[in-house]
Structures are given as structure tokens and as C-alpha cells.
Amino acid sequence: MRDFEYEAPTSLGGALAVLSKGTAKTMAGGTDLIDQVRMGRHAPDVIVDIKKIPELNVLQHDASGLRLGAAVPCYKIYGHCGIVSDYSALADSCRIIGGIQIQSRASVGGNMCNAGPAADSTPAVIALGGVCVIAGPKGTRELPAEAFCVGPGKNALQPDELLVEIKFPARAAHSGSHYRRFIPRNEMDIAVVGVAASVVLDDSGQKFVSARIALGAVAPTPLLAQAASESLAGQPVNESSIAKAAELARSIAKPIDDMRGTAEYRVHLVGVLTQRVITAAVARARGENIGHAH
Amino acid sequence: MTTAPKPKYKVIGTRPIRHDGADKVTGRAKYGADIKLSGMLYAAMLRSPHAHANIKKIDTSKAEKLPGVRAVVTSKDIPEQGDRIVELGEGAVNMRHLASNVLAREKVNYRGHAVAAVAADNIHIAEEACKLIEVEYEVLAPVMDVIEAMKPGALVINPDVKDENGKPTNVAKTFCFEKGDVAKGFAAADVVIEKEFRTATVHQGYIEPHNATVHWNNDGKVTVWMSTQGTFSARQQTAELHRIPISDVKVIPMEIGGGFGGKISVYLPPVAAALSKKTGKPVKLVMDRAAVFEATGPTPGSVMKVKIGAKKDGSLVAGEAWVAFEAGGYPGSPIGMGCMCVFACYDIPNAKVDGFDVCVNRPRTNAYRAPGSTQVAFAVESIIDEICEKLKLDPIEFRLKNGSQEGTRRVDGPVFPRIGMKETVQAIKDSDHWRQPLNGKNRGRGVATGFWFNCGLKSAASATVNPDGTVSLLEGSTDIGGSRTAIAMQLAETLGIKAEEVKPSVVDTDSVGYTDVTGGSRVTFATGIAAIEAGKDIINQLKERAAIIWECDAGQVRYEDGSVHGPKGVSLTFKQLADKLHHTGGAVIGRGTSSEATQGGAFGTHAVDVEVDPETGKVTILRYTVAQDAGTAIHPSYVEGQFTGGAVQGIGWALNEEYWYDTNGTMRNSTYLDYRIPTCYDLPKIETIIVEVPDPQHPFGVRGVGEVPIVPPPAAIANAIHQAIGVRMTELPMSPPRVMKAILSK
Numbered sequence A: 001m002r003d004f005e006y007e008a009p010t011s012l013g014g015a016l017a018v019l020s021k022g023t024a025k026t027m028a029g030g031t032d033l034i035d036q037v038r039m040g041r042h043a044p045d046v047i048v049d050i051k052k053i054p055e056l057n058v059l060q061h062d063a064s065g066l067r068l069g070a071a072v073p074c075y076k077i078y079g080h081c082g083i084v085s086d087y088s089a090l091a092d093s094c095r096i097i098g099g100i101q102i103q104s105r106a107s108v109g110g111n112m113c114n115a116g117p118a119a120d121s122t123p124a125v126i127a128l129g130g131v132c133v134i135a136g137p138k139g140t141r142e143l144p145a146e147a148f149c150v151g152p153g154k155n156a157l158q159p160d161e162l163l164v165e166i167k168f169p170a171r172a173a174h175s176g177s178h179y180r181r182f183i184p185r186n187e188m189d190i191a192v193v194g195v196a197a198s199v200v201l202d203d204s205g206q207k208f209v210s211a212r213i214a215l216g217a218v219a220p221t222p223l224l225a226q227a228a229s230e231s232l233a234g235q236p237v238n239e240s241s242i243a244k245a246a247e248l249a250r251s252i253a254k255p256i257d258d259m260r261g262t263a264e265y266r267v268h269l270v271g272v273l274t275q276r277v278i279t280a281a282v283a284r285a286r287g288e289n290i291g292h293a294h
Numbered sequence B: 001m002t003t004a005p006k007p008k009y010k011v012i013g014t015r016p017i018r019h020d021g022a023d024k025v026t027g028r029a030k031y032g033a034d035i036k037l038s039g040m041l042y043a044a045m046l047r048s049p050h051a052h053a054n055i056k057k058i059d060t061s062k063a064e065k066l067p068g069v070r071a072v073v074t075s076k077d078i079p080e081q082g083d084r085i086v087e088l089g090e091g092a093v094n095m096r097h098l099a100s101n102v103l104a105r106e107k108v109n110y111r112g113h114a115v116a117a118v119a120a121d122n123i124h125i126a127e128e129a130c131k132l133i134e135v136e137y138e139v140l141a142p143v144m145d146v147i148e149a150m151k152p153g154a155l156v157i158n159p160d161v162k163d164e165n166g167k168p169t170n171v172a173k174t175f176c177f178e179k180g181d182v183a184k185g186f187a188a189a190d191v192v193i194e195k196e197f198r199t200a201t202v203h204q205g206y207i208e209p210h211n212a213t214v215h216w217n218n219d220g221k222v223t224v225w226m227s228t229q230g231t232f233s234a235r236q237q238t239a240e241l242h243r244i245p246i247s248d249v250k251v252i253p254m255e256i257g258g259g260f261g262g263k264i265s266v267y268l269p270p271v272a273a274a275l276s277k278k279t280g281k282p283v284k285l286v287m288d289r290a291a292v293f294e295a296t297g298p299t300p301g302s303v304m305k306v307k308i309g310a311k312k313d314g315s316l317v318a319g320e321a322w323v324a325f326e327a328g329g330y331p332g333s334p335i336g337m338g339c340m341c342v343f344a345c346y347d348i349p350n351a352k353v354d355g356f357d358v359c360v361n362r363p364r365t366n367a368y369r370a371p372g373s374t375q376v377a378f379a380v381e382s383i384i385d386e387i388c389e390k391l392k393l394d395p396i397e398f399r400l401k402n403g404s405q406e407g408t409r410r411v412d413g414p415v416f417p418r419i420g421m422k423e424t425v426q427a428i429k430d431s432d433h434w435r436q437p438l439n440g441k442n443r444g445r446g447v448a449t450g451f452w453f454n455c456g457l458k459s460a461a462s463a464t465v466n467p468d469g470t471v472s473l474l475e476g477s478t479d480i481g482g483s484r485t486a487i488a489m490q491l492a493e494t495l496g497i498k499a500e501e502v503k504p505s506v507v508d509t510d511s512v513g514y515t516d517v518t519g520g521s522r523v524t525f526a527t528g529i530a531a532i533e534a535g536k537d538i539i540n541q542l543k544e545r546a547a548i549i550w551e552c553d554a555g556q557v558r559y560e561d562g563s564v565h566g567p568k569g570v571s572l573t574f575k576q577l578a579d580k581l582h583h584t585g586g587a588v589i590g591r592g593t594s595s596e597a598t599q600g601g602a603f604g605t606h607a608v609d610v611e612v613d614p615e616t617g618k619v620t621i622l623r624y625t626v627a628q629d630a631g632t633a634i635h636p637s638y639v640e641g642q643f644t645g646g647a648v649q650g651i652g653w654a655l656n657e658e659y660w661y662d663t664n665g666t667m668r669n670s671t672y673l674d675y676r677i678p679t680c681y682d683l684p685k686i687e688t689i690i691v692e693v694p695d696p697q698h699p700f701g702v703r704g705v706g707e708v709p710i711v712p713p714p715a716a717i718a719n720a721i722h723q724a725i726g727v728r729m730t731e732l733p734m735s736p737p738r739v740m741k742a743i744l745s746k
């Protein structure tokens, strides 16, 4: 491993100043980054630890929605009652990223910035309508979560930019969300396929008002399944409407064969998981307690 | 469950706290990587990025010039071996192949093959220097598949491996065993099932990576600190490779974090020795996880065609097996043992086995618990299940009817002495697990039996009586599964003292007599015998000492229940007499060896309940029970530990573990993230039943227990999956994509 400098600025301005100098790498929990440096995938001159910056540790939940600082670790997210009840899919995903050691450091910001196709929290953030707040030398800009990842390991940030926080709209009435992945074991694994869904039902709880479905590990980036999501709007909650959405989700999956599963199998799983996840999200929208499956 | 009235033991069968327990649970135990010597250098290895290539040129000059680099070695620094075959305790080894595996000569035969090594002031410099070594490769097409490698015209990996006509080939060895008349046997069968099976390459998955620290002293004496399954084997391999006398090498065993057959071959000590010889300083070399996966022996993947015939009444009449194992980059898979195990669980009058050891561009394979048996059991036990299904026979009754017993002749010749195969089947039949009905959708129950020989080989021990009545026991068997305690208990039982009063130490190769590897489930058996012999030797000497004190003839002294008894009712306890040894001639040192004793063979039968998710193909293990014949369980907790550990490894082999290669022959899952051994969330508590059919070859009836528990799981799980959802899996691992594919094509 090549030697590098370590800096831990305490202000956003300080961090941006270090980043502007060139071959620096941002570090939140470091659970991806340190391993990548060790393996020689990156050889930064400077590592900028962003955990000491107040803006990146924001965790604010009120009537207007949720603000989640990019460096907030997973354990704080699934330990937050408001997130568990109103942004369940996000809590579901944070609960299964790595084990307890990883969860006490790993952040959703890092998970998104790492831009892995199989990142667990990204589909949840997309399904929940998350918006990325990005700071750079020219000020701040915003980007919908589904536009944030642009390729395997590539995100929309410039080298001198930082992801500061992710903003989520307030939870709608009669809404519910869920994230679930398929792994061959029951923990410590990377998603073969991951699916998140957030649904809004009408007052009766029998009809979809709207839905957002997102897929992981089936394309170079996590995907918003647009057609599948739109197909549910105005439809009754039943097997056939859910099966149709699952079929539409399958049609956009373009996975690869690798050590985690065959392309054929992954497409199959998209159908199975989409149905299971929508069904669970509906149950939550109806106020049922479905627990949290691994 | 015991089959014979058990002798009354005081120590055997109890569960004392292990002697090395405090060090292990407090983290104080010293493993290979914990070694730190003054002046020590750190080494790194350059490994081949190609699965198959000729080495045209290696230029180390840039690496040598990097500040902090002390030495660079390549195969030139390991002497030429010529065409030598050397007996290394657990088999003959072609020294040229062993040397080439340690540092590649003309060719690299698998990705990760060691090519050069650097010693430097710290590991970072050593690693950077490796990148400066320039190797010119002529890349060849990788030969990854056994069947492809066997085809005439296949690219030959080792030009010096030749067939009977002197033509180079990848088929390094063929075996054929036969008994009875197979054609006649099949002609008499009412049902014949024939199927092809495949199993993946799997790794032993020990937690501790390979390591070695070596100091080549100015006087030519070489000291090696390492974790190994066999110090004497490591000594001999290191000495032979450097062509120096074995007595010039001393191997000091460190604690070992798992081996399972994978820590017998040497990889690092000869290289660290070459670096130390060049620098005059101790050199430490430790593998990372990727190197462990890519370059140390996994156990072979296999292709098998098995055919078995039975009569309507359920009697087996004939069996035929064609078995090809991956040898890896050099010959030497456990194919011979696989061929001997194929039909070992059953009394089949007519049988034939053909076996092939096939070189492919994968790391050279090695033993892994019950080497060779798990693969063949997957095939045979699946077919037995299908025969039972066709004939509507209960699989337990079928095994009780056809199972091997004393007098059954194996296909390779030997006749079984007293064994406990049927007793393990009966134990499952009587178990709570088997008697409870299994309800629910997509659930199934499976059963399978497994066999392994278990080795005797050679062991030595010595023991000194201390003045306070304790005994210091020196042994050469590195302790992997709690064997210090199991050996100490046998000495304690012999002497009539407490287990805690024996203080066992695993010592270096200069401090104890020749001892073969900790492998083949031989240590509790053979090193146990050596300790018992040492105990008897102590007893004889104690009688003489007592005779001196009592001024009588040694023949008038009896030893009983931990005391010496003399004429006219005089007696001294072991402790009392121990205190008087200084005045009666000094130290009493007992010694013992074991070399002739062989084990009678061990069997286990497993039952498993699974649930299959019909939409994803994922298999969940609901309940799992192991019944195995331990002969006599010395320390039942360790016996149960071996049953559990072996079963868990077998479950991993069954469900998810595999070397996943891309088209270039690069393993893409050389991490524990993607090489999926089961975690505690993937397993129920493994229930264990210790069956005790004492082995007459051991004074206390011990049978080794480490090998067999890995054998039945893949077959038992396959049989359970079949019952759950009606598909028969013929390829390992039975991973979710594969099970799903089978369900969809039903």
C-alpha cells in the first residue's frame, strides 16, 4: 500500500479546499475506500476524512421530510424511530449492509458514492425519492438519486465535489416502503438482486395512488424502474397488478453472469423480489407490522 | 449409544477444560503471524497473473535496486531436484513438481503460482519491489476442465508427465479396482440407476493464512517457525528442497488456525529459507487471503459416472464407477482414496472402479477432511436414494440391509474388521430427529452415510514425572482439534492420575521423536498409543523406584489406581512417590512410540431436513443430525466439535462453495465475501450422536473422528432437496441459481 496523507477538516469549506488540490480521496466510514486503497485500486496522495464536518452528520426528521447527512453511519439510521416508521426501506437496507462492525462506520453517502451496482441503500434512496445535495467550489447543486450513479464505480461528482446530504420528501399518508435483496447466505453477502419499492395507497388501502420501484445489481447502475412504477398508479392492489409491475421490472434488467449469479437467474429474481417487495410495502402502507426480514 | 459394556474409565469420557484453553480464549496463544525476531525482514511474493504460461525471462534488477530491498529470489535459488521421488510420510512426492510449485521454473501452471519473492525492511517495500520485477510470459490457453484436459490433443500442462507409451498427457495416474463379475451382477439386477455427477473445486477455508519465518544461520543450521499440520514433514520438505540434511533444519510449531489437510504441503518455508540464506537475517513470509485461495491446495473438483444395480428385495448386486479428479497444476489428487471409498459403505458383491488424476490449470489440489470421499459419496448416496425411491424401500432399512460390516470386502481388497457402519444408521433411526414427522410445504428429509479409513502412521511421545506429582508430556503432533487434551487424558488414564495433572506440550523437531502429520484422524489414535506406551514405561520405572524404597524386588510391586503397592500392604500414591524420585535415581522419563497400529475405519450417517424456496431455489437447513462411530470418545466435547465442524464444512460444500473462474482461468471469488462458507445464520444447531463401537486396534478403542463428518452432507442434502421439491441435483454446489434452474426445467 502506498503512503498517503490524512486530513480531517472540521468544516465543509476546509474539505473542499483539500479536494481542490488534486489527487485526494474522500473518506466517510472507509469500509469501501480503505480496502480499495489496500488492493491498489486507488493510490491517493491525501485521504480526507469527512466525519468531523457538521453538515455531513445532519440527521433531521420533521414535517417537511428527512435530511440525512452523507456521513451518518448505518446504525444511527436503523436506530432512528422516525426513519424506521416513515422511511422503512432505508432502514431495511442499512440493517443488512455488512455486519455490526461495518454498520457502525459505513454510511449511505459512501454506499452511494462508491456507486456499486449492487449497493444496498441506493435502490431504497431512489424508491423513497431521495435528492442528492452536492457541494463544490462553485456552490451547491441538487440531483435526483436515480441520476447520481453513472456507471460501475462512477458517480456524477466532479473530483472537487462532495455529497453533503440526501433529502427525502415527507412520508405521504397511506404509504409504505420496503427493500429486500436476494443473497445465497443469510448475511455478509452482496446482493445478487436488490429491489426497493415505495407505494402510496388511497384512503381505502385497496388502490395504488403511485409507486416507485428501484432495482439493484441488474445493470451498470441501480435503476429506477419507471414503467413498472407507473403501471401501478390507479390500479387496484391485487396479484395481477403486482405481477404486471414485476414483469415490467424484469424487462429493464440487463444483468451479467458472474460469481454471484447468472444473468438468467437475476432476471428471474427481479420478478420474484419485485412481487414480494411491493406486497410488503403495501402491508406497511396499510399499517401492518411485517417485521424486518434479512 | 454403546454396543458393548464399557470398561470403567476415570478420565476417558469426561470433559476437562483444555490445557491450552486460557491462552486461546485470552488471545495469548502464539500463531505463525505473531512471530517477531530481532533483525527480521519481511517478504512478499510475486505471483503469476496467468493461469498457464511459459516463463521466458525474469528480470529482478529494478527490484533489487529499490532502497530497503535486501534480497530477491526466484526458482534459481532452489536447487535442481532431478527426477527424485521422495517418501514424505503421507505419500511419495515428485521433488521436481514440489520445487516448481514452491517457485515456478519454466512454466506457471495456475494463476497465483509463485514466481519470485523479495525480502525487505518492511512489507510495503517488499510489495512495491515485487511490482518492479519484470517477467516475460508466453501466455498459453488455460486448461480448466477435467474432461477437456483428458481429451487426446489437449494442451499438456506438465511435459514430464507421460502415459504408458511415453507420450505427455494430463492424465497423471489411472486406477482400477475390481471385485466379482460386474456384467453378471448387473444382469441380475431388477433396477439399475446410472448418472453423471460433478462437484466443484472447494477450499478447506481455514481462518489462518499460511506463514513461515525462517532463519538460515551462519553455521548452516536452519530454524523454521510456522503453523503446520506436520513439523517433521515440513522439516523434510524444506531440507530435501534445499538438499541439506534433515538434522540441519529445526521446525518450531506455532499454534495453528485450522488446516483440514491444507497445511501439510510446504509453500513458504523453502522460499523464506532461500531469502534468509541470502541475507543472513530471519525472514517472515505470510500469505494474504487471495494467495491462500489461488495458490494453496483446494480439494479437487470431480466428474463421476456411477451405476448401481439392485434386486427387488433391495439387495445390492453390482456397482460401477468412473471417477476423474482435478489434480491441479501438478499431479497428486486424492483420487486413489476416492476410488477406495466409492463403494465402501456397502456390501456389493460385484464392483468396478476406474479413477483418473487429471492435471488442470488450477492450484495443485490437496487433502480436505476425508480426502476423496465426499465427492464419491455425493454420487453413490444419491443413487442409493434413487434406488430406494424406485423400489419403494426405506433408506434406513436399505442401509441396515446392505451396509458394510465386519468381514465385508472393499472393492480395493481389504476386509473390514469390527466397524460401526450399521450402528450409525441405527442411531439415526432411533434419533428424535428421525422419529419426528416433517411437515410443511417444500420441505424434505434426506439421509446419507459416509466412510473414511483413518490412518495409523508414526508417533512418538515422552513424559517426565515432576516432584509435585504432575507429568510433563512432550509430543510432536501439532494440536488442531484439541488433541493435546485428548492425548493427555490417555496418559492420565494409564497412570491413574487426573487430566489436569498432565501438562502436554507440542514441541519442535529436535525435542521429540519422529511424528507424522496431524491428519487422517490419526492423532488421538496413534499419538494416544505413544502416550499410553510412555505411561506404561513410567509405571515400570516407578515400580523399580518403589522397590528401592521398600528394599524389595520390583516384581513384588503392583501399580493400581494411581498408586504403587508393595509387600505387606505398603503403598505410595503417585504423588508421594514422585516426591521421592530425586533420592532414588533422579528423573523418571517414559517414552513411547506407535508405528504398527492401523485403524479399522470410521462411518457416519447424517439426517437433514431442508426447506426449498420454490421461487428462488434457496435451500434452508432446518434440522441436522450427525451420528458417527467414535470407537471410544476420549473427550466427548471435542468429538462433538469435530462432528459439528465437519458437517458444517460439508454443508458449505453442498450449497454454495466453489472456485468461480472466468474464461482466463482467474478465480473471481478469492475472498470470503464471495467464497461463501456458511455463517452462523445459515445453520441450525448441529445435533450429534456419538456411537461407540470400540476399535480393537487401540487400547481404549479410539477411532479418529475428524474426517468422516464432512462426507455425508452433500448427498444427504441432495436427497432432502429431492424429497422437498422433486428435483435431483447432480452438481455441486447446489446453489440457488442451479436449484432454480432445475425447478424451472422440471
Ligand SMILES: Cc1cc2nc3c(=O)[nH]c(=O)nc-3n(C[C@H](O)[C@H](O)[C@H](O)COP(=O)(O)OP(=O)(O)OC[C@H]3O[C@@H](n4cnc5c(N)ncnc54)[C@H](O)[C@@H]3O)c2cc1C
Pocket: A025, A026, A027, A028, A029, A030, A031, A032, A033, A034, A035, A050, A070, A071, A096, A097, A098, A099, A102, A105, A106, A107, A108, A109, A110, A111, A112, A113, A114, A118, A119, A120, A121, A157, A161, A162, A163, A164, A188, A189, A190, A191
Ligand atoms: C465486510 C464488508 C461487508 C459489506 N457489506 C455490504 C453490503 O452488504 N451491502 C453494501 O451495499 N455494501 C457493503 N459493503 C460495502 C461498504 O461497506 C458500503 O458500500 C458502505 O456503505 C460504504 O460506506 P463508507 O461510509 O464506509 O464509504 P467509504 O469507504 O468511506 O467511501 C466509499 C466511496 O465513496 C466516496 N465517498 C464517501 N463519502 C463521500 C462523500 N460524502 N462525497 C464524495 N465521495 C464520498 C469515497 O471516496 C469512496 O470512493 C461491505 C463492505 C465490507 C468491508
